[in-house]
Amino acid sequence: MNTRIARRSALTLALGIISLAGSASAQTATQSVTIAVNPINQIAFTGSPSLTITTAAAGSNPTSVNDASATWAVTTNQTGAKITASIASALPAGVTLSVDLAAPAGGSSAGSQPLGVTAVDLVTGITKLAQGGLGVTYTLGATAAAGVVASTSRVVTYTITGGT
Amino acid sequence: MSARALPVFGITLLLAIASSSGAGAQANSSITVNPAMAGPLTISTAVAGQEPAGVGASGGTYTVFIKKNQPYSSITARLSAPLPAGTTLTITLASPTGSAVSAGPVNLTTSAQTVVSSIPSNVTYSNVAINYSFTATSAAGVLALQSATVTLALAP
Numbered sequence: 436m437n438t439r440i441a442r443r444s445a446l447t448l449a450l451g452i453i454s455l456a457g458s459a460s461a462q463t464a465t466q467s468v469t470i471a472v473n474p475i476n477q478i479a480f481t482g483s484p485s486l487t488i489t490t491a492a493a494g495s496n497p498t499s500v501n502d503a504s505a506t507w508a509v510t511t512n513q514t515g516a517k518i519t520a521s522i523a524s525a526l527p528a529g530v531t532l533s534v535d536l537a538a539p540a541g542g543s544s545a546g547s548q549p550l551g552v553t554a555v556d557l558v559t560g561i562t563k564l565a566q567g568g569l570g571v572t573y574t575l576g577a578t579a580a581a582g583v584v585a586s587t588s589r590v591v592t593y594t595i596t597g598g599t
Numbered sequence: 600m601s602a603r604a605l606p607v608f609g610i611t612l613l614l615a616i617a618s619s620s621g622a623g624a625q626a627n628s629s630i631t632v633n634p635a636m637a638g639p640l641t642i643s644t645a646v647a648g649q650e651p652a653g654v655g656a657s658g659g660t661y662t663v664f665i666k667k668n669q670p671y672s673s674i675t676a677r678l679s680a681p682l683p684a685g686t687t688l689t690i691t692l693a694s695p696t697g698s699a700v701s702a703g704p705v706n707l708t709t710s711a712q713t714v715v716s717s718i719p720s721n722v723t724y725s726n727v728a729i730n731y732s733f734t735a736t737s738a739a740g741v742l743a744l745q746s747a748t749v750t751l752a753l754a755p
Binding site for chain 2: 469514
């Protein structure tokens with residue numbers, strides 16, 4: 436090997452070593468971030484309505500009364516959820532408490548439905564939304580046969596179910 | 600110097616340079632993150648009438664070194680692929696000490712965005728905090744566990 440070739444070989448070898456040393460660090464770094472969204476179904480009701488029947492038209496049953504002071508709200512990230520409602524114990528004979536929930540966007544309200552110990556559907560087809568300030572209208576009715584009913588209260592249990 | 604001695608001198612000199620540049624992690628500009636995986640960030644609650652509540656988590660730390668005279672002074676972040684519709688992953692890199700500036704929370708996309716800038720050179724900043732937050736709208740629906748790859752890169 437002559438002198439010129441020897442110099443070139445030495446330079447090539449050394450540059451190769453420098454190159455290897457330089458590749459030991461990186462100008463980028465990656466990180467894997469794990470994400471997930473679980474099923475979410477939340478409803479809330481505000482207000483404590485009070486309804487009292489006090490009048491009647493002569494010849495007719497006592498006049499029903501309404502209360503629309505309550506509101507409800509819903510958040511679901513599922514499809515086709517529905518709202519049902521029930522009361523824990525039956526009302527006195529001849530007394531009827533009904534509720535009508537306004538439907539959120541895309542949902543369908545069943546209108547005013549009498550409440551009992553068996554859950555009834557009030558709103559169906561609730562799909563992937565978050566909406567509040569929705570109307571709740573209670574209606575209290577009584578027949579004359581119900582007589583005078585002392586003040587009583589019922590807790591209405593609302594449930595959101597059925598989404599997929 | 601004789602002709603025979605020249606190659607030996609050249610090798611010695613260049614090996615010395617190579618040895619110097621390979622001295623530990625500070626040989627070249629570099630960025631590393633630890634750990635390689637973060638999360639899970641799982642959304643599971645909401646206040647009725649409001650969008651699901653976002654969640655946050657530590658993403659561990661990063662270590663950065665910018666070698667003097669190399670064309671870097673900032674860190675960018677990007678996703679390797681878009682997130683599902685209606686979801687947002689936000690990254691926050693704390694600022695290293697010195698004159699470096701954190702951009703604060705940055706919503707990640709597939710385009711590189713600056714998350715830290717004005718990083719001084721020739722100083723190793725170690726174990727600087729990374730934080731993530733994750734949000735989803737109700738319209739995003741339910742998402743099975745999945746991973747998003749975030750790339751941090753040194754940039755001018």
